[in-house]
Amino acid sequence: MKFFIDTANLAQIREANEMGVLDGVTTNPSLMAKEGIKGSENCKKHYVEICNIVSGDVSAEVISTNYEGMIKEGEELAKLHPNIVVKVPCIADGIKAIKYFTDKGIRTNCTLVFSPGQALLAAKAGATYVSPFVGRLDDITSDGIELVSKIVDMYTYYGFKTQVLAASIRTTQHIIQCIEAGADVATCPLSAIKGLLNHPLTDIGLAKFLEDYKKVND
Numbered sequence: 001m002k003f004f005i006d007t008a009n010l011a012q013i014r015e016a017n018e019m020g021v022l023d024g025v026t027t028n029p030s031l032m033a034k035e036g037i038k039g040s041e042n043c044k045k046h047y048v049e050i051c052n053i054v055s056g057d058v059s060a061e062v063i064s065t066n067y068e069g070m071i072k073e074g075e076e077l078a079k080l081h082p083n084i085v086v087k088v089p090c091i092a093d094g095i096k097a098i099k100y101f102t103d104k105g106i107r108t109n110c111t112l113v114f115s116p117g118q119a120l121l122a123a124k125a126g127a128t129y130v131s132p133f134v135g136r137l138d139d140i141t142s143d144g145i146e147l148v149s150k151i152v153d154m155y156t157y158y159g160f161k162t163q164v165l166a167a168s169i170r171t172t173q174h175i176i177q178c179i180e181a182g183a184d185v186a187t188c189p190l191s192a193i194k195g196l197l198n199h200p201l202t203d204i205g206l207a208k209f210l211e212d213y214k215k216v217n218d
Contacts, residue, residue, distance in 0.1 A: 001179055004056070004187035006167070008035045008046060012190045013053050019193075024056035026109070026131075026167065026187040028087070029063055044080055051081035059109045059129075061087035062097075070097040078106045085109050085128060090118045095125045102126030109165065119151040123160040129185065134178070135168035144168070149181040156182075172196055 002023035005016045008031040016022040027050070037046050047060045058081070062073040070093060074086040078101075086101055087109040088094040098108045102125060109129040110122035114137060122130045132151055134144030148166050155162060163184035169175060172195030178186045 001183060002056075002185040003193060004059075004165070004185055005190055005193070006031070006169070006187040007189065008032050008037065008050070010049060010053065013050060016190050016193065017054055021193065022054055022056065023185070024058060024083075024187075025050050025054055026059040026087070026165075028061045028111075044077070047077070047080055047084065051083045054083070056083065057085045057107070057129075058083050059085045059087040059111075061111065062089075065089070065091065065093065067093040067096050067100075070094065071100060074101055074106065074108075075104075087111050087131075088127075090122060095121050098122060098125040098127050111167065113151075114147070116147070116150050116154055119162075119164075120154065123155060123158075123162040127162050129163045129165040131165045131167040131187075133168035134166055134174055135170040137168075138170075145174070145177040145181055148178060148183050152182040172198070 003021050004024040004026050005013055005022060006026045008027045013025055032043055037043055051058050060077045062070045064070045064073050070088060077084050077086050085107045088097050090110050090113050098110055101108050107128040109131055110127040111131045113119050113130050113132045119130050132147045137144035151164050165185040165187060166178040166183040167187050169186055169188040169192055172192050175186050175188060175192055
């Protein structure tokens, strides 16, 4: 499974990349705003900065909700860097835009997916990635991981090439569950990725090794 980091924070992206486990980055307007980045030109510059850090795919989201606006924005974003993947919402005009981008050879990430039906339409339109939102479904007492599993099964059964990018990952446990569900990608906060390192037996074992080393080297 590939790891993407879900942030626009350059320091966190660099840290994840230096760990040697980072495969890409996802962003959205909320994450850009969190970093104080305002204006379309500043956002574009920031996307390029991100692309200069990582070697993998970087999802850049359109903000238009109509077909013409999505096409205009998406084409501009795709020109910024070869690693850019145009992130499009799963609405009617979005599915139409994904088909257009697919025919033009522009890779896409269909976002805000909350049902197998939406995921089916995204795949049929040729989306490179589909992003089911795990945490947001959990927030309304639905099962986000179950949705990921259903989409994986559907794509496998019908032979779709669209990759399942589990999004809205909140915890390290979510990552483990995404692995078990067969997700192609999990996009996570850095804290959730680093949480995979934590195990009490590792800490106990390391402390014991260091203690024994001192005994034989003092």
